[in-house]
Amino acid sequence: MKVSETSDVTPKQSSSQPTIRKPKQDRPPDDDRGTWKLNRRNFLSLSGWIAFFIFLFTSTLGALRFMFPRVTYEPPSTFKAGYPEDYIIGEVSEKYKDQYRVWIIRNAEGFIALSAICTHLGCTPRYLASENKFKCPCHGSGFRSDPDFGINFEGPAPRPLERLKISLAEDGQILVDRNIKFRYELGDWTKPEALLKRG
Amino acid sequence: MGKLKEKFQQTEVYKSIFRHSYQDTSRNRALQILDNVFLHLHPVRISRHATNVGYTWGMGGITFLLFLVLTITGVILMFYYRPAAEYAYEDMKYLMNDVPFGPLMRNMHRWGAHAMVITVMLHMFRVFLTGSYKPPRQFNWGVGVILLVLTFLLSFTGYLLPWDQLAIWAVTVGTNMARATPLLGHEGPFGPELGMQINNDIRFILLGGTQVGPPTLLRFYVGHCIFLPIVAAIFMAVHFWRIRKDGGISGPDTTKKEF
Ligand code: FES
Numbered sequence: 350m351k352v353s354e355t356s357d358v359t360p361k362q363s364s365s366q367p368t369i370r371k372p373k374q375d376r377p378p379d380d381d382r383g384t385w386k387l388n389r390r391n392f393l394s395l396s397g398w399i400a401f402f403i404f405l406f407t408s409t410l411g412a413l414r415f416m417f418p419r420v421t422y423e424p425p426s427t428f429k430a431g432y433p434e435d436y437i438i439g440e441v442s443e444k445y446k447d448q449y450r451v452w453i454i455r456n457a458e459g460f461i462a463l464s465a466i467c468t469h470l471g472c473t474p475r476y477l478a479s480e481n482k483f484k485c486p487c488h489g490s491g492f493r494s495d496p497d498f499g500i501n502f503e504g505p506a507p508r509p510l511e512r513l514k515i516s517l518a519e520d521g522q523i524l525v526d527r528n529i530k531f532r533y534e535l536g537d538w539t540k541p542e543a544l545l546k547r548g
Numbered sequence: 549m550g551k552l553k554e555k556f557q558q559t560e561v562y563k564s565i566f567r568h569s570y571q572d573t574s575r576n577r578a579l580q581i582l583d584n585v586f587l588h589l590h591p592v593r594i595s596r597h598a599t600n601v602g603y604t605w606g607m608g609g610i611t612f613l614l615f616l617v618l619t620i621t622g623v624i625l626m627f628y629y630r631p632a633a634e635y636a637y638e639d640m641k642y643l644m645n646d647v648p649f650g651p652l653m654r655n656m657h658r659w660g661a662h663a664m665v666i667t668v669m670l671h672m673f674r675v676f677l678t679g680s681y682k683p684p685r686q687f688n689w690g691v692g693v694i695l696l697v698l699t700f701l702l703s704f705t706g707y708l709l710p711w712d713q714l715a716i717w718a719v720t721v722g723t724n725m726a727r728a729t730p731l732l733g734h735e736g737p738f739g740p741e742l743g744m745q746i747n748n749d750i751r752f753i754l755l756g757g758t759q760v761g762p763p764t765l766l767r768f769y770v771g772h773c774i775f776l777p778i779v780a781a782i783f784m785a786v787h788f789w790r791i792r793k794d795g796g797i798s799g800p801d802t803t804k805k806e807f
Contacts, residue, residue: 416756417752418763421756421758421761423758470720471724487721
């Protein structure tokens with residue numbers, strides 16, 4: 350049996366002989382875990398650790414949420430692009446390209462809003478009128494202009510440029526919604542909202 | 549005069565700074581390393597083969613030197629550079645054209661950064677060729693891979709800071725790849741199934757928006773100047789300490805008879 354200085358739970362020491370004190374040993378405290386398999390020391394340490402991990406967990410979640418801004422100061426997704434009469438047939442207008450990254454195109458059938466975001470990795474292609482194509486400066490993707498605006502034909506771009514929802518606003522202006530995209534490879538370009546019919 | 553010097557060396561001030569004499573004994577040589585905060589990660593003694601430049605190419609050490617150069621020149625650049633979209637490009641131009649020694653500091657930072665990417669890779673190449681990734685050094689190889697990634701991230705975040713056309717479009721291209729991250733990107737495998745959209749995926753958190761803009765510049769700046777260097781420094785400390793614990797620079801087995 351171990352000789353313990355503090356333990357009075359085991360009063361079996363023979364009182365006649367003087368006890369020889371052993372030097373204190375570096376061993377964990379006696380493990381009397383009681384009914385709940387938990388003594389006071391364990392309970393305090395456990396609750397301390399639980400509190401610590403709860404704190405760690407919630408503050409990690411908080412820090413993560415902190416990094417997602419609620420408001421972004423980016424240009425709105427819908428914009429008005431002037432009146433249909435502002436454009437002439439056969440025109441590829443770059444008027445709204447700088448701010449909204451959209452070409453407004455008028456051909457014999459009507460109006461198209463063509464997204465100026467390269468379908469490779471997102472640079473802004475350039476409209477080269479003399480070569481009748483859109484050319485991306487980043488890795489050289491080329492997209493056709495007249496007549497099938499946006500079809501990819503050279504470079505790494507995997508699919509045609511997207512067309513955006515185009516309609517007429519109540520005041521007669523052209524309304525473009527950049528959130529609604531029409532993808533050629535999904536057969537979207539034949540949908541009515543991909544083209545604003547106008548002779 | 550000699551007496552005065554001796555007296556000075558007996559003062560408390562002197563002894564508290566220089567804690568041992570400068571005699572060339574092995575004990576003193578060891579103490580010089582152990583007592584120096586900058587050298588204490590370094591082993592007290594290294595084996596002869598470890599000093600062979602043809603073996604190590606000195607690439608790890610050169611990488612660390614470059615990291616120090618980049619830290620110092622980087623802090624110097626921070627005195628003139630403001631990470632806001634209105635100022636960033638102007639400040640870079642100002643540094644390059646009007647600040648005394650500005651071009652020198654910026655070019656040291658820029659070329660040092662390029663060089664560090666190269667030396668990190670050469671260091672890895674050497675470690676691979678000499679089989680130094682094998683036990684007991686597997687853990688340190690892992691730490692090294694993390695340091696490689698951190699070097700790339702430092703390089704990538706620093707690339708945006710000049711805020712010119714090259715920077716913006718390079719980072720646009722780079723971060724657009726994050727769209728395709730598995731699980732965490734809105735165009736990646738299982739991304740949409742997990743509810744990822746353009747405004748809540750991993751790319752959004754990187755950019756602070758849905759496109760490269762002023763919030764991106766600030767995010768990259770903080771990452772480049774604060775977060776990534778601290779993380780890299782911690783991993784570097786572990787990396788150096790672990791070299792020593794794994795028996796120093798790898799080499800021939802000296803326990804065998806022939807050596
Ligand atoms: S981003 Fe347009 S070709 Fe790569």
